[in-house]
Amino acid sequence: MQALLEYAIVGGVLYGIFFGLVAVGLNLIFGVMRIINLAHGEFVILGGFGAYWVSHSLGLNPLWGLPLAALGAVVIGFPLYYAVVPGLQRSRDPEMLSFILFFGLAQIIDAIISLGFGPDQRSLPDEALGGGTISVLGQAFPDSWWVAAGVSVLAILGLWLYLTRTRLGFATRAIMANRDEAYATGISVDKVSAIAFIIGLALAGAAGVFVPYLQGSVGPGIGNSLTTTSFAILIIGSLGNPVGTLFGGLVFGVGSMLMQTFYASWSDLVPYVLLVVIVLVRPQGLFGKAVRHA
């Protein structure tokens, strides 16, 4: 019993830290642009397929999927931002219309992945990230889980430093606080937002590299559940705060693992129940101030 509990908690912490990374890109984009990137889960999947391609076709370590994700985010994100975001922000109902537009985009990406790679689930070799296990409290987890959690912490920390220690980060936070005032103070809102958009996509793609390890495999069709789970996590952790998202990931991860250990068939409910309850009881998130931009 105690061993099971320890297993669930250690596993939940690793799993949760990783899910902090899965969700943090969605948080950044929503915080800065007030746009719900409903294709977020699909960008995560693209990252996973990138890693698969790097590992299978080029024979490299799947970790090369990380720089590939960053490159892909620039190549896709830059034109995508200028094609749709400024137009949406001038429209009648930016939040809802962007929601629908990105939902369409999710369908496009999903279809392209299915057409390009086939509908199969893909997995990656364990040996590439060590292949052994590391134990804490006598609970052994594969090296890949520890690598994923380590990269996630570094990425989230990096984002936090960017937002709190750099000029661009200050500008980004100013836009999060009030877009119009940021504009009035001479911040080039579009440029800073485009960079935030690209960072958000890059973080999603980077998370995707580890999805085959943490979830067992990656394939088209899991995008929706990744997006909803990310949304639940970002709401738990409150908007605009990457450290809050990490915390939200931990709540989700430990909750999920406890359910999986003790009531396995109900564990899929965790993100959805968390989402509905938090959105109703405390929509500003556990860390957020009592402001709601719903």
Next chain:
Amino acid sequence: MRESWFKRARAGLITAAVLALVFSLAPNVYNNSSLLFMMMTYIVLSQGLNLLYGFTGYLPFGYVGFFGTGAYATALLVMKLHLPIGLAIAAGPIASMIVALVLGPLLRLSGAYFSIANLAASQILFIVIGNPNLQDITGGPYGVKIDEVYNPTASYAAMVVLVVVVTLIATFFRRSRFGQGLKAMADDPVSAEMSAIPVVRMRLLAWLTSAAVAGLAGALYAWNLSVFYPDAVFTLEISVFAIVFALFGGVGTVLGPIIGAGLLYALYNAIGISEPQYFQLIYGVLIVGLVMFLPEGILSLLTRRGINVF
């Protein structure tokens, strides 16, 4: 001066009569009646979604939850309590309205928060009903079977009636003070409240109506299919299709969802069943294109030329 009710309802009556005629006669010339049945189901679902989204601005991403609830309520009442099929079907919309009441607090949220929370709620229903632990009660992942009441002709006729009823409800929303009030709320809830429109109660009424429509569609679908698994009536694809079809035609109108569902479901049958990825690609591109260039749907091509669309 308000026109007489007949004058206001005329376009709706004509539309309903045309639909009834087309779908009653179609099986004589086209023998794939399950396709026709599905097309009607999607007309009903797109219109039901339009009642909420087109008139209140709340986009229910988990709309399929009401559909599945109605289907399961009907199937389980026939299986477990051996109720006559008529009563069991009546229970479908009641069950989905109960679910809608429980989810009522979601209406306090707005915009995307509502949509995502509603999506999560439909997933919760799906996971609970399809759960292996509840196999004795719901059939779990193995689904339900009510082939003893299977009657394709009667269920087809019932769906034709539902298409007519939903068209008339949409006409009421479009042409009545109630519908105008809803639209005023969607534009500016605070001003609407100050103009003595009972915002909360009316929004809840639209929500319940929309849920009941999906529940009834689910009930008839269960009757027509008679054997199904939980994912057949809870798949997110049903929500997605209803949203895409309604948006494509144009929400906030009566004709939009009918035209959208008719055209796109026919397209889906032409290419979507053998090549689902190509169909997904097409409607993905359609959605992006619509939002960017035609956010009011294809019927707005007429509205922009000054033609008043019903």
